[in-house]
Amino acid sequence: MSATSTDTTLARQLALVIDLNVCVGCHACVTSCKEWNTSGAAGPLADLNPYGASPSGTFFNRVQTFEAGSFPNTETVHFPKSCLHCEDPPCVPVCPTGASYKRAEDGIVLVDYDKCIGCKYCAWACPYGARELDEDRQVMTKCTLCVDRIYDEKLAPADRKPACVKACPTGARLFGDVKDPDSEVSRVIRERGGYELMPEWETRPANRYLPRQPTGPRA
Amino acid sequence: MNPAWSIVLFTTLAGCGQGLAVAVAGVRLAGQSLSPLHQAVCLLLALLLVGGGLLASFFHLGHPMRAWRAASQWRTSWMSREVIVLPLFMLWLAAWVLHTALRDPTQPALAADRVWALGTLAGAALLWWCTAMIYACLRFIQEWAHPLTLLNYTLTGLSAGGVLAVALFSGFGAFDSAGPAPGAAWVMPWALGALLATLAAAVARLASLRRNARLKPRSTLQSATGIHQAPLRQWTMGFTGGSFNTREFFHRAGAQALRRIRWPALGLGYAAPALLLVFGLSVAPQALGVLAGLAVLLQTPGLWAERWLFFAQARHPQNLYYQAVA
Numbered sequence: 001m002s003a004t005s006t007d008t009t010l011a012r013q014l015a016l017v018i019d020l021n022v023c024v025g026c027h028a029c030v031t032s033c034k035e036w037n038t039s040g041a042a043g044p045l046a047d048l049n050p051y052g053a054s055p056s057g058t059f060f061n062r063v064q065t066f067e068a069g070s071f072p073n074t075e076t077v078h079f080p081k082s083c084l085h086c087e088d089p090p091c092v093p094v095c096p097t098g099a100s101y102k103r104a105e106d107g108i109v110l111v112d113y114d115k116c117i118g119c120k121y122c123a124w125a126c127p128y129g130a131r132e133l134d135e136d137r138q139v140m141t142k143c144t145l146c147v148d149r150i151y152d153e154k155l156a157p158a159d160r161k162p163a164c165v166k167a168c169p170t171g172a173r174l175f176g177d178v179k180d181p182d183s184e185v186s187r188v189i190r191e192r193g194g195y196e197l198m199p200e201w202e203t204r205p206a207n208r209y210l211p212r213q214p215t216g217p218r219a
Numbered sequence: 220m221n222p223a224w225s226i227v228l229f230t231t232l233a234g235c236g237q238g239l240a241v242a243v244a245g246v247r248l249a250g251q252s253l254s255p256l257h258q259a260v261c262l263l264l265a266l267l268l269v270g271g272g273l274l275a276s277f278f279h280l281g282h283p284m285r286a287w288r289a290a291s292q293w294r295t296s297w298m299s300r301e302v303i304v305l306p307l308f309m310l311w312l313a314a315w316v317l318h319t320a321l322r323d324p325t326q327p328a329l330a331a332d333r334v335w336a337l338g339t340l341a342g343a344a345l346l347w348w349c350t351a352m353i354y355a356c357l358r359f360i361q362e363w364a365h366p367l368t369l370l371n372y373t374l375t376g377l378s379a380g381g382v383l384a385v386a387l388f389s390g391f392g393a394f395d396s397a398g399p400a401p402g403a404a405w406v407m408p409w410a411l412g413a414l415l416a417t418l419a420a421a422v423a424r425l426a427s428l429r430r431n432a433r434l435k436p437r438s439t440l441q442s443a444t445g446i447h448q449a450p451l452r453q454w455t456m457g458f459t460g461g462s463f464n465t466r467e468f469f470h471r472a473g474a475q476a477l478r479r480i481r482w483p484a485l486g487l488g489y490a491a492p493a494l495l496l497v498f499g500l501s502v503a504p505q506a507l508g509v510l511a512g513l514a515v516l517l518q519t520p521g522l523w524a525e526r527w528l529f530f531a532q533a534r535h536p537q538n539l540y541y542q543a544v545a
Contacts, residue, residue, distance in 0.1 A: 129538075
Protein backbone atom coordinates (compact mmCIF):
# COMPACT_ATOMS: atom_id res chain seq x y z
CA MET A 1 0.00 0.00 0.00
CA SER A 2 1.53 3.30 -0.96
CA ALA A 3 0.52 6.89 -1.39
CA THR A 4 -0.29 8.01 -4.87
CA SER A 5 2.95 8.97 -6.48
CA THR A 6 3.66 12.27 -8.18
CA ASP A 7 6.46 10.57 -10.01
CA THR A 8 7.86 12.93 -12.59
CA THR A 9 11.32 13.55 -13.85
CA LEU A 10 12.01 17.21 -14.21
CA ALA A 11 14.45 18.80 -16.64
CA ARG A 12 15.92 20.89 -13.86
CA GLN A 13 16.40 20.00 -10.21
CA LEU A 14 18.16 22.34 -7.82
CA ALA A 15 19.79 20.66 -4.85
CA LEU A 16 22.53 20.77 -2.26
CA VAL A 17 25.50 18.47 -2.09
CA ILE A 18 26.99 18.12 1.41
CA ASP A 19 30.64 17.17 1.66
CA LEU A 20 31.01 15.19 4.88
CA ASN A 21 34.77 15.23 4.39
CA VAL A 22 34.89 18.96 4.89
CA CYS A 23 32.09 19.83 7.32
CA VAL A 24 33.55 20.86 10.68
CA GLY A 25 30.22 21.11 12.51
CA CYS A 26 30.40 24.87 13.17
CA HIS A 27 26.64 25.43 12.68
CA ALA A 28 27.24 28.56 10.56
CA CYS A 29 24.80 27.12 8.00
CA VAL A 30 22.21 26.65 10.75
CA THR A 31 22.40 30.22 12.01
CA SER A 32 22.69 31.84 8.58
CA CYS A 33 19.67 29.81 7.42
CA LYS A 34 17.68 30.95 10.41
CA GLU A 35 18.80 34.56 9.97
CA TRP A 36 17.92 34.72 6.28
CA ASN A 37 14.64 32.85 6.48
CA THR A 38 13.27 34.44 9.63
CA SER A 39 13.61 37.82 7.89
CA GLY A 40 12.57 36.62 4.44
CA ALA A 41 9.54 35.26 2.64
CA ALA A 42 9.50 32.06 4.72
CA GLY A 43 9.54 33.80 8.09
CA PRO A 44 9.32 34.69 10.83
CA LEU A 45 10.56 31.42 12.32
CA ALA A 46 9.37 30.81 15.88
CA ASP A 47 11.70 31.03 18.85
CA LEU A 48 10.15 29.55 21.95
CA ASN A 49 11.70 30.34 25.31
CA PRO A 50 14.85 31.64 23.56
CA TYR A 51 16.67 32.73 26.74
CA GLY A 52 15.31 30.01 29.01
CA ALA A 53 16.72 26.68 30.09
CA SER A 54 15.14 24.80 27.21
CA PRO A 55 15.00 26.93 24.07
CA SER A 56 13.19 25.55 21.04
CA GLY A 57 12.31 26.93 17.67
CA THR A 58 11.88 26.44 13.97
CA PHE A 59 14.98 25.69 11.92
CA PHE A 60 15.17 24.54 8.31
CA ASN A 61 18.64 23.13 8.77
CA ARG A 62 20.29 21.27 11.63
CA VAL A 63 23.79 19.88 12.11
CA GLN A 64 24.15 16.62 14.01
CA THR A 65 27.31 14.88 15.08
CA PHE A 66 28.10 11.18 15.04
CA GLU A 67 31.08 9.08 16.09
CA ALA A 68 31.85 6.15 13.82
CA GLY A 69 34.13 3.19 14.59
CA SER A 70 35.76 1.96 17.77
CA PHE A 71 38.44 3.72 19.79
CA PRO A 72 41.14 4.48 18.80
CA ASN A 73 39.99 4.22 15.18
CA THR A 74 37.07 6.62 15.51
CA GLU A 75 35.89 9.33 13.22
CA THR A 76 33.76 12.30 14.15
CA VAL A 77 31.24 12.99 11.42
CA HIS A 78 29.30 16.23 11.36
CA PHE A 79 26.07 15.70 9.52
CA PRO A 80 24.02 18.68 8.21
CA LYS A 81 20.38 17.80 7.71
CA SER A 82 17.67 19.66 5.80
CA CYS A 83 14.92 18.96 3.27
CA LEU A 84 16.32 16.79 0.47
CA HIS A 85 13.88 18.10 -2.19
CA CYS A 86 13.06 14.55 -3.27
CA GLU A 87 12.29 13.90 -6.91
CA ASP A 88 9.41 11.73 -5.68
CA PRO A 89 8.50 13.61 -2.50
CA PRO A 90 6.11 11.54 -0.32
CA CYS A 91 5.11 14.70 1.56
CA VAL A 92 3.45 16.34 -1.48
CA PRO A 93 0.68 13.93 -2.58
CA VAL A 94 -0.61 13.45 0.98
CA CYS A 95 -1.23 17.17 1.54
CA PRO A 96 -5.04 17.60 1.62
CA THR A 97 -5.01 21.27 0.61
CA GLY A 98 -2.32 21.44 -2.04
CA ALA A 99 -0.24 23.70 0.21
CA SER A 100 2.75 21.39 -0.27
CA TYR A 101 4.00 21.33 -3.81
CA LYS A 102 7.05 20.63 -5.93
CA ARG A 103 7.92 23.31 -8.45
CA ALA A 104 8.07 22.05 -12.03
CA GLU A 105 10.64 24.65 -13.09
CA ASP A 106 13.40 23.79 -10.60
CA GLY A 107 12.20 20.90 -8.42
CA ILE A 108 12.13 22.85 -5.15
CA VAL A 109 9.58 21.47 -2.66
CA LEU A 110 7.73 24.36 -1.04
CA VAL A 111 4.80 25.10 1.30
CA ASP A 112 2.19 27.74 0.57
CA TYR A 113 1.74 29.06 4.12
CA ASP A 114 -1.59 30.67 3.26
CA LYS A 115 -3.10 27.31 2.27
CA CYS A 116 -1.53 25.16 5.03
CA ILE A 117 -4.05 24.05 7.68
CA GLY A 118 -1.34 22.73 10.03
CA CYS A 119 -2.55 19.11 10.01
CA LYS A 120 1.06 17.81 10.15
CA TYR A 121 0.29 14.93 7.78
CA CYS A 122 3.15 15.92 5.44
CA ALA A 123 5.60 15.76 8.35
CA TRP A 124 4.38 12.23 9.11
CA ALA A 125 4.85 11.39 5.44
CA CYS A 126 8.51 12.52 5.35
CA PRO A 127 10.83 9.70 6.45
CA TYR A 128 13.65 12.21 7.05
CA GLY A 129 11.88 14.49 9.53
CA ALA A 130 12.75 17.43 7.30
CA ARG A 131 9.59 19.41 8.05
CA GLU A 132 8.90 21.40 11.19
CA LEU A 133 5.60 22.90 12.28
CA ASP A 134 6.14 26.53 13.27
CA GLU A 135 4.62 26.72 16.75
CA ASP A 136 3.80 30.43 16.51
CA ARG A 137 2.30 30.48 13.01
CA GLN A 138 0.91 26.92 13.17
CA VAL A 139 1.89 26.16 9.59
CA MET A 140 4.35 23.60 8.25
CA THR A 141 7.76 24.98 7.31
CA LYS A 142 10.84 23.59 5.63
CA CYS A 143 13.97 24.43 3.66
CA THR A 144 13.11 26.55 0.61
CA LEU A 145 16.61 26.37 -0.90
CA CYS A 146 16.38 30.14 -0.29
CA VAL A 147 14.01 30.49 -3.21
CA ASP A 148 13.65 34.19 -2.33
CA ARG A 149 17.39 34.65 -2.74
CA ILE A 150 18.69 32.47 -5.55
CA TYR A 151 16.66 34.28 -8.25
CA ASP A 152 17.10 37.79 -6.82
CA GLU A 153 18.64 39.84 -9.61
CA LYS A 154 19.39 42.66 -7.19
CA LEU A 155 22.05 40.41 -5.68
CA ALA A 156 25.43 39.92 -7.32
CA PRO A 157 25.44 36.60 -9.26
CA ALA A 158 27.92 35.09 -6.77
CA ASP A 159 25.42 35.76 -3.97
CA ARG A 160 22.47 34.06 -5.66
CA LYS A 161 22.97 30.94 -3.56
CA PRO A 162 21.24 29.59 -0.44
CA ALA A 163 22.33 31.35 2.75
CA CYS A 164 23.80 28.13 4.16
CA VAL A 165 26.05 27.70 1.12
CA LYS A 166 27.28 31.27 1.35
CA ALA A 167 27.95 30.95 5.09
CA CYS A 168 29.88 27.67 5.09
CA PRO A 169 33.50 28.54 5.92
CA THR A 170 34.90 25.28 4.57
CA GLY A 171 32.94 24.97 1.34
CA ALA A 172 31.18 21.82 2.50
CA ARG A 173 27.95 22.84 0.84
CA LEU A 174 27.57 22.93 -2.94
CA PHE A 175 24.49 24.17 -4.74
CA GLY A 176 23.35 23.63 -8.31
CA ASP A 177 21.29 21.77 -10.87
CA VAL A 178 21.78 18.02 -10.46
CA LYS A 179 20.12 17.41 -13.85
CA ASP A 180 22.78 19.38 -15.68
CA PRO A 181 25.59 16.84 -16.26
CA ASP A 182 28.16 19.63 -16.52
CA SER A 183 27.29 21.35 -13.25
CA GLU A 184 29.70 21.25 -10.32
CA VAL A 185 27.20 19.29 -8.21
CA SER A 186 26.69 16.64 -10.90
CA ARG A 187 30.45 16.33 -11.34
CA VAL A 188 31.20 15.79 -7.62
CA ILE A 189 28.27 13.37 -7.27
CA ARG A 190 29.80 11.34 -10.12
CA GLU A 191 33.40 11.58 -9.04
CA ARG A 192 33.01 11.28 -5.27
CA GLY A 193 30.11 8.84 -5.07
CA GLY A 194 27.46 11.25 -3.82
CA TYR A 195 24.80 9.13 -2.10
CA GLU A 196 21.13 9.36 -1.12
CA LEU A 197 19.78 9.10 2.44
CA MET A 198 17.43 6.15 3.10
CA PRO A 199 17.51 4.90 -0.49
CA GLU A 200 15.25 2.03 0.65
CA TRP A 201 12.13 4.22 0.43
CA GLU A 202 12.71 5.26 -3.20
CA THR A 203 11.98 8.92 -2.60
CA ARG A 204 14.87 9.85 -4.90
CA PRO A 205 16.31 12.64 -2.74
CA ALA A 206 17.83 15.40 -4.87
CA ASN A 207 20.29 16.40 -2.15
CA ARG A 208 23.30 14.11 -1.99
CA TYR A 209 26.04 13.52 0.56
CA LEU A 210 29.70 13.02 -0.30
CA PRO A 211 31.22 10.24 1.82
CA ARG A 212 34.29 10.75 3.95
CA GLN A 213 37.54 9.64 2.34
CA PRO A 214 41.23 9.72 3.32
CA THR A 215 42.85 12.88 1.97
CA GLY A 216 46.46 12.57 3.12
CA PRO A 217 48.85 15.46 3.72
CA ARG A 218 48.63 18.41 1.36
CA ALA A 219 51.49 18.94 -1.03
CA MET B 220 4.56 8.64 17.06
CA ASN B 221 3.16 10.87 19.76
CA PRO B 222 -0.57 10.04 19.83
CA ALA B 223 -2.75 13.13 19.55
CA TRP B 224 -5.89 12.87 21.73
CA SER B 225 -7.82 14.70 19.01
CA ILE B 226 -7.11 11.93 16.50
CA VAL B 227 -7.66 9.15 19.06
CA LEU B 228 -11.10 10.61 19.86
CA PHE B 229 -11.91 11.29 16.22
CA THR B 230 -11.17 7.80 14.96
CA THR B 231 -12.86 5.99 17.89
CA LEU B 232 -16.00 8.16 18.06
CA ALA B 233 -16.54 8.27 14.30
CA GLY B 234 -15.84 4.53 14.03
CA CYS B 235 -18.47 3.79 16.70
CA GLY B 236 -20.98 6.07 14.96
CA GLN B 237 -20.34 4.33 11.65
CA GLY B 238 -20.80 0.93 13.30
CA LEU B 239 -24.11 2.04 14.88
CA ALA B 240 -25.36 3.33 11.51
CA VAL B 241 -24.38 0.02 9.91
CA ALA B 242 -26.37 -1.86 12.60
CA VAL B 243 -29.49 0.25 11.92
CA ALA B 244 -29.05 -0.28 8.19
CA GLY B 245 -28.74 -4.02 8.84
CA VAL B 246 -31.97 -4.06 10.85
CA ARG B 247 -33.77 -2.28 7.99
CA LEU B 248 -32.35 -4.59 5.35
CA ALA B 249 -33.37 -7.63 7.42
CA GLY B 250 -36.89 -6.21 7.37
CA GLN B 251 -37.08 -6.16 11.14
CA SER B 252 -39.13 -3.88 13.30
CA LEU B 253 -37.52 -0.81 14.80
CA SER B 254 -40.14 1.86 15.38
CA PRO B 255 -39.57 5.14 13.49
CA LEU B 256 -38.82 6.90 16.79
CA HIS B 257 -36.23 4.31 17.82
CA GLN B 258 -34.67 4.29 14.39
CA ALA B 259 -34.41 8.08 14.44
CA VAL B 260 -32.86 8.02 17.93
CA CYS B 261 -30.23 5.48 16.82
CA LEU B 262 -29.39 7.37 13.63
CA LEU B 263 -29.23 10.70 15.49
CA LEU B 264 -26.81 9.17 18.01
CA ALA B 265 -24.69 7.80 15.12
CA LEU B 266 -24.72 11.28 13.60
CA LEU B 267 -23.68 12.84 16.92
CA LEU B 268 -20.81 10.35 17.31
CA VAL B 269 -19.46 10.99 13.81
CA GLY B 270 -19.99 14.74 14.29
CA GLY B 271 -18.29 14.64 17.69
CA GLY B 272 -15.35 12.90 16.06
CA LEU B 273 -15.24 15.56 13.37
CA LEU B 274 -15.27 18.26 16.05
CA ALA B 275 -12.38 16.55 17.86
CA SER B 276 -10.39 16.36 14.62
CA PHE B 277 -10.50 20.15 14.30
CA PHE B 278 -8.41 20.39 17.47
CA HIS B 279 -5.59 18.68 15.56
CA LEU B 280 -5.33 21.53 13.07
CA GLY B 281 -3.15 24.59 13.37
CA HIS B 282 -5.64 26.56 11.26
CA PRO B 283 -9.15 25.05 11.70
CA MET B 284 -10.77 27.95 9.81
CA ARG B 285 -8.96 26.85 6.66
CA ALA B 286 -10.17 23.26 6.92
CA TRP B 287 -12.47 23.69 3.91
CA ARG B 288 -9.37 23.72 1.72
CA ALA B 289 -8.70 20.11 2.68
CA ALA B 290 -11.28 18.82 0.18
CA SER B 291 -9.25 19.94 -2.83
CA GLN B 292 -6.62 17.20 -3.26
CA TRP B 293 -8.86 14.13 -3.52
CA ARG B 294 -6.86 12.90 -6.52
CA THR B 295 -3.80 12.11 -4.41
CA SER B 296 -4.55 12.51 -0.69
CA TRP B 297 -6.48 10.02 1.44
CA MET B 298 -7.01 12.74 4.02
CA SER B 299 -8.67 14.87 1.36
CA ARG B 300 -10.90 11.94 0.40
CA GLU B 301 -11.85 11.45 4.05
CA VAL B 302 -12.66 15.16 4.33
CA ILE B 303 -15.12 14.76 1.42
CA VAL B 304 -16.67 11.44 2.46
CA LEU B 305 -17.22 12.31 6.12
CA PRO B 306 -19.58 15.30 5.69
CA LEU B 307 -21.40 13.48 2.87
CA PHE B 308 -21.94 10.52 5.20
CA MET B 309 -23.23 12.89 7.91
CA LEU B 310 -25.58 14.57 5.44
CA TRP B 311 -26.86 11.18 4.35
CA LEU B 312 -27.51 10.15 7.98
CA ALA B 313 -29.20 13.47 8.72
CA ALA B 314 -31.44 13.06 5.67
CA TRP B 315 -32.35 9.54 6.76
CA VAL B 316 -33.20 10.83 10.26
CA LEU B 317 -35.53 13.43 8.70
CA HIS B 318 -37.08 10.87 6.39
CA THR B 319 -37.63 8.52 9.33
CA ALA B 320 -39.17 11.24 11.48
CA LEU B 321 -41.46 12.65 8.79
CA ARG B 322 -42.62 9.35 7.35
CA ASP B 323 -46.19 8.24 8.12
CA PRO B 324 -45.66 5.44 10.70
CA THR B 325 -48.92 3.72 9.72
CA GLN B 326 -47.63 3.06 6.22
CA PRO B 327 -45.51 -0.06 5.69
CA ALA B 328 -41.79 0.41 5.10
CA LEU B 329 -41.07 1.57 1.59
CA ALA B 330 -38.51 0.37 -0.87
CA ALA B 331 -36.82 3.73 -0.24
CA ASP B 332 -35.77 2.39 3.13
CA ARG B 333 -33.56 -0.15 1.43
CA VAL B 334 -31.87 2.65 -0.50
CA TRP B 335 -31.22 4.56 2.72
CA ALA B 336 -29.78 1.44 4.32
CA LEU B 337 -27.58 0.45 1.37
CA GLY B 338 -26.27 4.03 1.05
CA THR B 339 -25.43 4.01 4.76
CA LEU B 340 -23.49 0.75 4.41
CA ALA B 341 -21.55 2.14 1.45
CA GLY B 342 -20.84 5.46 3.19
CA ALA B 343 -19.59 3.80 6.38
CA ALA B 344 -17.36 1.41 4.43
CA LEU B 345 -15.95 4.22 2.30
CA LEU B 346 -15.20 6.32 5.39
CA TRP B 347 -13.39 3.45 7.12
CA TRP B 348 -11.40 2.89 3.98
CA CYS B 349 -10.33 6.54 3.71
CA THR B 350 -9.50 6.87 7.42
CA ALA B 351 -7.43 3.71 7.54
CA MET B 352 -5.64 4.46 4.26
CA ILE B 353 -4.44 7.79 5.69
CA TYR B 354 -2.17 5.64 7.85
CA ALA B 355 -1.78 2.53 5.70
CA CYS B 356 -0.48 4.53 2.69
CA LEU B 357 2.62 5.78 4.57
CA ARG B 358 4.93 3.06 3.33
CA PHE B 359 7.83 3.77 5.65
CA ILE B 360 5.71 3.61 8.82
CA GLN B 361 5.85 -0.16 8.65
CA GLU B 362 3.48 -0.73 11.60
CA TRP B 363 0.71 0.98 9.60
CA ALA B 364 1.55 0.09 6.00
CA HIS B 365 -0.48 -3.11 5.92
CA PRO B 366 -4.07 -4.23 5.13
CA LEU B 367 -4.44 -5.11 8.85
CA THR B 368 -4.76 -1.36 9.49
CA LEU B 369 -7.84 -1.28 7.26
CA LEU B 370 -9.20 -4.38 8.97
CA ASN B 371 -8.56 -2.94 12.43
CA TYR B 372 -10.37 0.34 11.75
CA THR B 373 -13.36 -1.37 10.12
CA LEU B 374 -13.82 -4.27 12.55
CA THR B 375 -13.20 -2.17 15.67
CA GLY B 376 -15.80 0.36 14.46
CA LEU B 377 -18.27 -2.44 13.70
CA SER B 378 -17.68 -3.90 17.16
CA ALA B 379 -18.11 -0.60 19.04
CA GLY B 380 -21.17 0.39 17.01
CA GLY B 381 -22.63 -3.11 17.25
CA VAL B 382 -22.31 -3.29 21.04
CA LEU B 383 -23.88 0.16 21.35
CA ALA B 384 -26.70 -0.89 19.01
CA VAL B 385 -27.50 -3.95 21.12
CA ALA B 386 -27.63 -1.77 24.25
CA LEU B 387 -29.98 0.66 22.49
CA PHE B 388 -32.21 -1.96 20.86
CA SER B 389 -32.66 -3.77 24.18
CA GLY B 390 -32.94 -0.55 26.14
CA PHE B 391 -35.85 0.76 24.09
CA GLY B 392 -38.04 -2.02 25.40
CA ALA B 393 -37.28 -1.10 28.99
CA PHE B 394 -38.33 2.54 28.61
CA ASP B 395 -40.92 2.36 25.86
CA SER B 396 -43.79 -0.11 25.67
CA ALA B 397 -43.62 0.23 21.88
CA GLY B 398 -40.10 -1.14 21.95
CA PRO B 399 -39.07 -4.77 21.81
CA ALA B 400 -39.75 -6.64 25.04
CA PRO B 401 -36.66 -7.38 27.14
CA GLY B 402 -35.08 -10.47 25.73
CA ALA B 403 -36.96 -10.06 22.45
CA ALA B 404 -35.89 -12.71 20.01
CA TRP B 405 -35.10 -10.36 17.12
CA VAL B 406 -32.38 -8.54 19.09
CA MET B 407 -30.49 -11.80 19.63
CA PRO B 408 -29.02 -12.15 16.12
CA TRP B 409 -27.72 -8.57 16.42
CA ALA B 410 -26.10 -9.39 19.75
CA LEU B 411 -24.52 -12.38 18.05
CA GLY B 412 -23.39 -10.12 15.19
CA ALA B 413 -21.83 -7.65 17.63
CA LEU B 414 -20.11 -10.55 19.38
CA LEU B 415 -18.69 -11.85 16.10
CA ALA B 416 -17.50 -8.37 15.07
CA THR B 417 -15.82 -7.96 18.47
CA LEU B 418 -14.09 -11.31 18.21
CA ALA B 419 -12.98 -10.63 14.63
CA ALA B 420 -11.67 -7.20 15.66
CA ALA B 421 -9.74 -8.81 18.52
CA VAL B 422 -8.20 -11.40 16.17
CA ALA B 423 -7.19 -8.67 13.68
CA ARG B 424 -5.68 -6.56 16.45
CA LEU B 425 -3.76 -9.51 17.90
CA ALA B 426 -2.47 -10.27 14.41
CA SER B 427 -1.26 -6.69 13.96
CA LEU B 428 0.40 -6.69 17.41
CA ARG B 429 2.13 -9.95 16.51
CA ARG B 430 3.20 -8.50 13.18
CA ASN B 431 4.50 -5.32 14.85
CA ALA B 432 6.51 -7.34 17.36
CA ARG B 433 8.26 -9.16 14.51
CA LEU B 434 8.81 -6.17 12.24
CA LYS B 435 12.35 -5.48 11.27
CA PRO B 436 12.80 -1.76 10.54
CA ARG B 437 14.02 -1.31 6.98
CA SER B 438 15.81 1.92 7.85
CA THR B 439 18.81 1.93 10.13
CA LEU B 440 21.07 4.64 11.48
CA GLN B 441 23.47 3.54 8.73
CA SER B 442 20.97 3.96 5.91
CA ALA B 443 19.72 7.22 7.42
CA THR B 444 23.20 8.76 7.43
CA GLY B 445 25.06 6.74 4.82
CA ILE B 446 27.87 6.24 7.33
CA HIS B 447 28.60 2.54 7.28
CA GLN B 448 31.34 2.16 9.87
CA ALA B 449 30.20 0.30 12.96
CA PRO B 450 29.55 1.10 15.69
CA LEU B 451 27.88 4.42 14.93
CA ARG B 452 26.90 6.65 17.85
CA GLN B 453 25.19 10.00 17.87
CA TRP B 454 26.97 12.64 19.94
CA THR B 455 24.49 15.44 19.39
CA MET B 456 21.20 15.92 17.60
CA GLY B 457 22.14 19.54 16.94
CA PHE B 458 20.20 21.28 19.71
CA THR B 459 19.48 20.93 23.41
CA GLY B 460 15.94 22.12 24.01
CA GLY B 461 13.85 19.84 21.78
CA SER B 462 12.11 20.57 18.51
CA PHE B 463 9.02 19.66 16.53
CA ASN B 464 10.86 16.46 15.59
CA THR B 465 11.37 15.39 19.20
CA ARG B 466 7.83 16.37 20.26
CA GLU B 467 5.73 15.02 17.38
CA PHE B 468 7.31 11.63 16.78
CA PHE B 469 8.04 10.29 20.29
CA HIS B 470 5.34 9.20 22.74
CA ARG B 471 7.82 9.38 25.63
CA ALA B 472 5.73 6.99 27.70
CA GLY B 473 8.52 4.43 27.78
CA ALA B 474 8.67 0.93 26.35
CA GLN B 475 7.27 -0.53 29.55
CA ALA B 476 4.13 1.63 29.39
CA LEU B 477 3.59 0.40 25.84
CA ARG B 478 3.70 -3.20 27.02
CA ARG B 479 1.54 -2.47 30.09
CA ILE B 480 -1.26 -0.76 28.18
CA ARG B 481 -1.59 -3.63 25.71
CA TRP B 482 -3.62 -6.06 27.82
CA PRO B 483 -5.92 -3.49 29.49
CA ALA B 484 -6.60 -2.10 25.99
CA LEU B 485 -7.43 -5.49 24.52
CA GLY B 486 -9.18 -6.69 27.69
CA LEU B 487 -11.51 -3.71 27.99
CA GLY B 488 -11.79 -3.05 24.27
CA TYR B 489 -12.59 -6.57 23.08
CA ALA B 490 -12.58 -9.30 25.79
CA ALA B 491 -14.92 -7.59 28.27
CA PRO B 492 -17.67 -6.73 25.75
CA ALA B 493 -17.36 -10.18 24.18
CA LEU B 494 -17.74 -11.92 27.57
CA LEU B 495 -20.71 -9.74 28.53
CA LEU B 496 -22.42 -10.48 25.21
CA VAL B 497 -21.79 -14.22 25.58
CA PHE B 498 -23.26 -14.08 29.08
CA GLY B 499 -26.31 -12.18 27.79
CA LEU B 500 -26.82 -14.48 24.87
CA SER B 501 -26.45 -17.74 26.78
CA VAL B 502 -27.49 -17.18 30.40
CA ALA B 503 -29.38 -13.91 30.82
CA PRO B 504 -31.20 -12.77 27.68
CA GLN B 505 -33.56 -10.71 29.86
CA ALA B 506 -30.59 -8.63 31.03
CA LEU B 507 -29.00 -8.25 27.59
CA GLY B 508 -29.62 -4.49 27.52
CA VAL B 509 -27.95 -3.90 30.89
CA LEU B 510 -25.04 -6.16 29.96
CA ALA B 511 -24.55 -4.44 26.60
CA GLY B 512 -24.74 -1.04 28.31
CA LEU B 513 -22.03 -2.15 30.72
CA ALA B 514 -20.04 -3.41 27.73
CA VAL B 515 -20.21 0.06 26.12
CA LEU B 516 -18.89 1.65 29.33
CA LEU B 517 -15.97 -0.78 29.53
CA GLN B 518 -15.22 -0.88 25.80
CA THR B 519 -15.01 2.88 25.25
CA PRO B 520 -11.90 3.55 27.38
CA GLY B 521 -10.46 0.26 26.15
CA LEU B 522 -10.70 1.37 22.52
CA TRP B 523 -9.21 4.77 23.38
CA ALA B 524 -6.22 2.90 24.82
CA GLU B 525 -6.14 0.61 21.77
CA ARG B 526 -6.05 3.57 19.39
CA TRP B 527 -3.43 5.31 21.54
CA LEU B 528 -1.33 2.16 21.22
CA PHE B 529 -1.86 2.15 17.43
CA PHE B 530 -0.18 5.55 17.19
CA ALA B 531 2.42 5.07 19.94
CA GLN B 532 3.66 1.79 18.48
CA ALA B 533 4.45 3.35 15.09
CA ARG B 534 8.19 3.93 14.84
CA HIS B 535 8.86 6.75 12.41
CA PRO B 536 12.17 6.47 10.52
CA GLN B 537 12.97 10.11 11.35
CA ASN B 538 13.44 8.98 14.97
CA LEU B 539 16.75 7.45 13.89
CA TYR B 540 18.14 10.98 13.76
CA TYR B 541 17.23 11.52 17.43
CA GLN B 542 18.97 8.63 19.17
CA ALA B 543 19.12 10.45 22.50
CA VAL B 544 15.32 10.70 22.58
CA ALA B 545 14.68 7.27 21.11
